Amino acid sequence: MSPTFTNSLSTIDTILSKNRNFSTRELHTFSKANENSENLTIPVKYETNKTLIEYDRNFILENFGSNDYAFEKVTIGSHPDFHDLDHTNYLMHHCVSMFVDIKGSTKLVDNYTLPEIRLIKDTLISLVVLVANQFGGHIQRLQGDGVFISFVRRNRQPVNSIVNALNASSILAHFVSTDLADIFKKNEIKPLRVRIGIDYGDDKNVLWSYYGLYGCDELTTTSLHTDMAAKLQAKAFDNSIIIGNNIVQALDLTRNEISNYYNDKNTREEVYYVTSTLTYKFYVFEWKNYLSIHPNFKKLTNGNLKHEKKHIYLECEYTFENTTFKYFPNANGIPKGSKIVFKLFETGHAYTRKNFEELKWTIFNTGSEAALDKNVTQEIDKESKNLTHCSVDAKYLGLHKIQCKICRPHSENQNIEFPVIVY
Numbered sequence: 001m002s003p004t005f006t007n008s009l010s011t012i013d014t015i016l017s018k019n020r021n022f023s024t025r026e027l028h029t030f031s032k033a034n035e036n037s038e039n040l041t042i043p044v045k046y047e048t049n050k051t052l053i054e055y056d057r058n059f060i061l062e063n064f065g066s067n068d069y070a071f072e073k074v075t076i077g078s079h080p081d082f083h084d085l086d087h088t089n090y091l092m093h094h095c096v097s098m099f100v101d102i103k104g105s106t107k108l109v110d111n112y113t114l115p116e117i118r119l120i121k122d123t124l125i126s127l128v129v130l131v132a133n134q135f136g137g138h139i140q141r142l143q144g145d146g147v148f149i150s151f152v153r154r155n156r157q158p159v160n161s162i163v164n165a166l167n168a169s170s171i172l173a174h175f176v177s178t179d180l181a182d183i184f185k186k187n188e189i190k191p192l193r194v195r196i197g198i199d200y201g202d203d204k205n206v207l208w209s210y211y212g213l214y215g216c217d218e219l220t221t222t223s224l225h226t227d228m229a230a231k232l233q234a235k236a237f238d239n240s241i242i243i244g245n246n247i248v249q250a251l252d253l254t255r256n257e258i259s260n261y262y263n264d265k266n267t268r269e270e271v272y273y274v275t276s277t278l279t280y281k282f283y284v285f286e287w288k289n290y291l292s293i294h295p296n297f298k299k300l301t302n303g304n305l306k307h308e309k310k311h312i313y314l315e316c317e318y319t320f321e322n323t324t325f326k327y328f329p330n331a332n333g334i335p336k337g338s339k340i341v342f343k344l345f346e347t348g349h350a351y352t353r354k355n356f357e358e359l360k361w362t363i364f365n366t367g368s369e370a371a372l373d374k375n376v377t378q379e380i381d382k383e384s385k386n387l388t389h390c391s392v393d394a395k396y397l398g399l400h401k402i403q404c405k406i407c408r409p410h411s412e413n414q415n416i417e418f419p420v421i422v423y
Helices: 003-016 024-033 058-064 106-110 114-134 158-186 224-235 245-251 287-292 368-372
Strands: 095-103 137-143 146-151 193-201 207-213 216-222 240-244 271-273 279-285 297-299 305-307 312-320 323-327 339-346 358-364 377-379 389-393 398-407 414-422
Touching: 003 114, 003 158, 095 114, 095 158, 095 224, 106 114, 114 137, 114 146, 114 158, 137 158, 146 158, 158 193, 158 240, 158 245, 158 279, 158 287, 193 224, 193 245, 216 224, 224 240, 224 271, 224 279, 240 245, 245 279, 287 297, 287 305, 312 398, 312 414, 339 398, 339 414, 368 398, 389 398
Parallel strands: 193 240
Antiparallel strands: 095 146, 095 193, 137 146, 207 216, 240 279, 271 279, 297 305, 312 323, 312 339, 339 389, 358 377, 358 398, 398 414
């Protein structure tokens, strides 16, 4: 895994192990302050770091690039883009709401001290906050073991906020279900888990306003889809993500990225009953399948993902309205009408085709628009055969990919792929 997360794993392992030596000075201070009831309310200063994380932004930067929607500072409460609202105003504006709930922390009380439990929980909550922030999420509220996050920038493209929420939640689910889980299992403890619910409401269905009184208020959203994010999180199983139908429609997701939900009685549920007459579709987001499309994530035979950067790879940029942008795999949406250019690289340098190699380029489109146009698979040999670059048009809504096949007569062919999201 990346340094973003591994910096915290060794210390978590130390705490969970039977021979843990967690913050001896801090625990001694804590015990001393609580030797008698007179000292129970004396604050105890952390003599070690408040959390176990030395957060490194480079992992997300290297895989998803710098996010234009990210906030410079991490804040909580009123969304910075809507701070001009006062108690007498409201605003209709889209929002992607995400609820993350941490499961399993209560049972830590059997084996660990309160400072140890706090450190483990705060580490994971802080990681949720930092990852969400880097993907453009704003922390609306911390509540118990949960985090409520809004992915939205005022008057910006909502598709990018949807993609940001999916990327952030997928990275979190991946870390918690693999690297962090392995540490807990090593110490014969049931791992902490996350359960995530996400939904999107458009400009007509989300109202921003203040609740409460002056000095005791909160700027937040009123929307079925804010509520649905919480409801869907409550239905989610361990390390799973459930999304509302608005997200599915906004990206025209396919059965590779979504599946039907089955409850704990193995009964299929397709809709949430808001009222006796109002229902809303929801799906399980198959985040492992989604991340495995990224060139730097490989799906293993056991179903888990492994992060590894290949030495031969594609880079991408697109031009829209005479402006060219560098594009990272599935990092945001590309507007229809853009010209997308892919270039083949090897260990940081432009790829040089060998005389015995043949390069073939193929587009793989998904979604109903491409299917209706009967253009799901398109070979582009005439324009790009044996070239180390390829240019295509962004035409259909959905998650697509391009493949450059390197054909070698006396060795195994190599498929180099790159995914894009078009809206």
